[in-house]
Amino acid sequence: MTPFSPFGVYELNPSEAHHHHTLTRQLADGFESAGYLAVRTPVIDDLKSLIPGLDDSLLPSVLPLHHPDVPDAILRPDHTTPIARLVASRMSHQLPVKVYYCAPIFRRPAHDWDAIEQFQAGCEWIGESGPHADTAILDLCIHQLSQLGIQDLAIDIGHVQLTQTLSVTHRQALLSGDYSTLGWLPKRGGIDLAQGIPDLESLFHSIQSKSYSNRVYLYQGLVPTLSYYTGFVFTVMAPGYRRPIATGGRYDGLMGRFGLSTPAVGFAIHLNDILDHR
Amino acid sequence: MTLTLAVSKGYLLDQALPRLAQAGIHFDRAELQSRRLFIEDQTGAFRLLQVRPWDVPVYVAMGAADVGIVGHDVLMEHDLHLIRLLNLGFGACQLVIAGLAHSSNTQLHHGIRIATKYPQATADYCRKLGMKAQLVKLYGAIELAPLTGLSDVISDLTATGKTLAENGLSVWDTIYHSTAFLVTNPTQFRLHDATIRDLVGRLTLSTGSHVIP
Numbered sequence: 262m263t264p265f266s267p268f269g270v271y272e273l274n275p276s277e278a279h280h281h282h283t284l285t286r287q288l289a290d291g292f293e294s295a296g297y298l299a300v301r302t303p304v305i306d307d308l309k310s311l312i313p314g315l316d317d318s319l320l321p322s323v324l325p326l327h328h329p330d331v332p333d334a335i336l337r338p339d340h341t342t343p344i345a346r347l348v349a350s351r352m353s354h355q356l357p358v359k360v361y362y363c364a365p366i367f368r369r370p371a372h373d374w375d376a377i378e379q380f381q382a383g384c385e386w387i388g389e390s391g392p393h394a395d396t397a398i399l400d401l402c403i404h405q406l407s408q409l410g411i412q413d414l415a416i417d418i419g420h421v422q423l424t425q426t427l428s429v430t431h432r433q434a435l436l437s438g439d440y441s442t443l444g445w446l447p448k449r450g451g452i453d454l455a456q457g458i459p460d461l462e463s464l465f466h467s468i469q470s471k472s473y474s475n476r477v478y479l480y481q482g483l484v485p486t487l488s489y490y491t492g493f494v495f496t497v498m499a500p501g502y503r504r505p506i507a508t509g510g511r512y513d514g515l516m517g518r519f520g521l522s523t524p525a526v527g528f529a530i531h532l533n534d535i536l537d538h539r
Numbered sequence: 540m541t542l543t544l545a546v547s548k549g550y551l552l553d554q555a556l557p558r559l560a561q562a563g564i565h566f567d568r569a570e571l572q573s574r575r576l577f578i579e580d581q582t583g584a585f586r587l588l589q590v591r592p593w594d595v596p597v598y599v600a601m602g603a604a605d606v607g608i609v610g611h612d613v614l615m616e617h618d619l620h621l622i623r624l625l626n627l628g629f630g631a632c633q634l635v636i637a638g639l640a641h642s643s644n645t646q647l648h649h650g651i652r653i654a655t656k657y658p659q660a661t662a663d664y665c666r667k668l669g670m671k672a673q674l675v676k677l678y679g680a681i682e683l684a685p686l687t688g689l690s691d692v693i694s695d696l697t698a699t700g701k702t703l704a705e706n707g708l709s710v711w712d713t714i715y716h717s718t719a720f721l722v723t724n725p726t727q728f729r730l731h732d733a734t735i736r737d738l739v740g741r742l743t744l745s746t747g748s749h750v751i752p
Contacts, residue, residue, distance in 0.1 A: 371618065374601070415729060438622040438725065445751035446624065446739060449732055480729065503602030504726050 269370055269377035281536060284409065285363045288382045288530065291405045292361040297384050300360045302343035304367075308333040313518040314342040316487045322368040324377070336367035340381055341515065341527060348387050349519035356523060357388030376533055383509075383529035387516065390524035392463035395493055395511060399464070402507050402528040403473050406497060409535065411506065415498045416476055417449070418465075419483025421490055422458050436484055447482030454479045460492050460511075489514035495528070502534050542585050542734045543577075545604035547592035547613070551719050554629040555608045561745035562738070584734075596621060596722070605727045606735060611717040612696055615660045621722045624739050625750050630719040631698065634660055638692040639685055640709040647672075647692070647711070654684030655694035664694070664714045682706040 266272040273281055289299065305326060308315075315323075319338055328334035337343065340362050352358055363382040370377055384401060386394055399416075406414060424432050434443040448454050455461040461479065468474050485494040494510030509528025516523045546552050556566060564585050570578040577588045588604055593616075595609035600619040607621075610630055614621065634657055636647065647670055654675045655661045665672040675690055682702060684690040694714065697703055703710065721742060728735055740752040 372600075417729060438620060441623045441626040441720065441750055444749060446736060449729065478729075482725075482728075498726050498730055500730055502726070503600075503724065 267377075269375065271365070271376075271378050271380070284532070284536065285380075285382060287408065288405055289361070289363050291408060292382075292384055292401070295359075295384075295401050297359045297361040300344060300347060300362055301364065302337060302340065302347060302362070304337050304364075305331075306335055306337055306343060307331055308335045311335075311338075311342050311346065314345050314489070314515055315339065316489065318486060322371070324367050324369050337365075338368060339366055340364070340383060340529065341385060341512070344385050345387070345515050345525070346519050348385075349516060349521035353521050357386065359384065359386050361385075380532035380536065381529045382532055383527060385525060385527035387525040387527075388523045389526065390511075390513065392460065392467060394524075394526050395460065395464050396467045398509060398526045398528055399468070399495055400471065402495075402497065402509060402530065403471075406499075406507060406530065407473075411499050411535070413500050414473065414476055415478070416473065417478050417480040417483050417496050417498070418461065419480055419485065419494045419496075420458055420461055421485050421492065421494075423456065423481055424484050426456075435482065436486065447480065449478045449480045449482070451479060454481060464493060485510060487512070489518070492526075501538065504531075504534065506531055506535060540731070540734065541579070541583065542606065542731060542738065543588060543604045544585055545588045545590050545595045545598040545607040545609075547595050547607075547609050547719075548589045549592065551592065551608060551610060551630045552589060555627070555719070558627065558629065558742065558745055562741035564741075599722055599724050599727070602724060602727055605731050606721060606723045606738065608719055608721055610719055611715070612657065612660070614720065614722070615715070615717075616657055618659075620725065622725055622728055623720045623722055624728075624735070625721040625742055627719040627721055627742065630717070632696050632717050633698075634694060634696055634714040634717065635703075635710045636664075636692055636694050636712040636714065637697075637703050637708040637710050640707055651692060652690040653692050653694050654681055654690035656681060657694055657696070660714055661694040682708060 323338045324336045326334040326336055344360060348358055361384045365378045365380045367377055368379060386398060424435060431443055440446050452465040468477060489512045490510050491513040492511030496505040497507040498505050507528055507530045511526045513524040516525055546555050565581045566578055566587055577586055579586050590598055592609060592613050595607040596614060596617040596619050598604040599607040599621055612634060649671050652673045653661055654677050656677060658674050658676050661674055681693045681695040684693055723735060736752040739750060743750055
């Protein structure tokens with residue numbers, strides 16, 4: 262019997278590889294025209310050196326690797342964390358920096374149908390704060406997805422402050438998706454839901470003139486779960502995709518964990534579903 | 540756009556149909572009994588998939604169905620991030636620990652062997668009690684297990700307790716109460732925002748549950 266590669270990792274024949282390269286090259290070109298520079302982080306990493314920045318919720322999906330000389334060797338579980346370490350350790354004198362990546366991360370699959378190898382292409386703007394940076398990141402992400410020909414995008418915006426007025430029980434119900442206990446479906450609409458959060462008001466104001474502004478929703482159910490998120494977050498969805506095709510937001514809390522307190526904002530496009538969608 | 544509903548075949552479907560009808564969503568009886576895998580309602584706005592209870596969460600998580608009607612008991616066994624939109628109230632039953640009524644030992648103890656179709660919820664229950672138990676996963680006729688010595692006790696669903704009593708079993712403890720829920724996945728919820736909110740609103744009115752759409 263002919264052996265096969267395992268499920269959940271990518272093995273591409275020439276036509277699949279061509280499709281993959283076309284897509285990733287287009288994204289890389291788009292990021293470079295926007296002033297972002299390519300970086301690479303290690304595929305094999307050391308958990309101890311990433312742990313300051315890795316969110317606890319990610320730990321169960323980290324894939325350990327048996328390595329005789331690196332006791333805590335793991336496969337790269339995330340891009341933002343090793344990029345934060347790279348910028349803090351080697352690029353701190355160049356701030357602000359705009360970097361991008363186009364590479365897989367590796368996670369322990371939670372279900373039979375989940376991939377181990379997850380391709381992501383994304384940008385991080387480190388050392389810059391303010392609504393202009395938030396808007397630029399959102400705009401670049403949506404522009405790139407549109408360039409890939411993905412139609413009818415739906416863009417949801419959330420913010421860490423949206424749940425601050427909720428009781429502990431309600432907050433827990435909202436986070437776990439138990440809206441029957443919450444007692445209401447989280448509202449999804451326009452700027453009137455911003456509850457006076459200045460970040461959101463500026464963001465909505467500055468995207469008013471964009472062609473996609475009528476597809477941007479403020480969604481009270483979008484609550485950042487990673488502890489280093491400090492401001493707005495967004496997810497981009499499209500018909501025919503069962504999960505978001507891109508996610509991003511402001512994470513001013515991350516860089517400080519690597520000893521360089523500076524703001525940051527970024528996004529990742531989740532390429533597996535886009536590559537498989539033909 | 541048509542909204543696809545996956546409903547658990549069997550007693551939940553029987554109870555869901557009148558509730559859907561009260562909400563103005565009518566499926567044809569004859570079509571339901573035909574061998575067709577999915578049918579549309581009279582308006583064509585809804586499509587119904589009749590699937591096995593254990594498969595409903597998977598259909599919804601994978602986006603093959605936009606919403607599902609499924610019991611809390613089934614949701615508790617799946618590790619899928621689904622949104623619970625509404626407690627529909629019907630299909631009430633309990634997951635209980637039951638043992639032989641004449642057994643002198645009505646105490647759960649370390650090393651006890653429990654036969655069940657619900658290993659996740661049963662393991663959670665044991666963990667909370669700080670009790671180490673040996674779980675035996677079975678797929679049916681759970682009541683047989685203590686009678687044949689396969690297990691000490693069982694953890695099983697009961698609505699009336701009749702089947703338990705018929706087999707000489709009595710309830711030692713209740714793990715949870717279960718009813719049917721309307722569920723969706725976080726992405727479908729937003730891609731079908733208006734339609735799903737409308738459905739929740741209509742079912743809220745017809746079930747008396749309280750979720751503001």
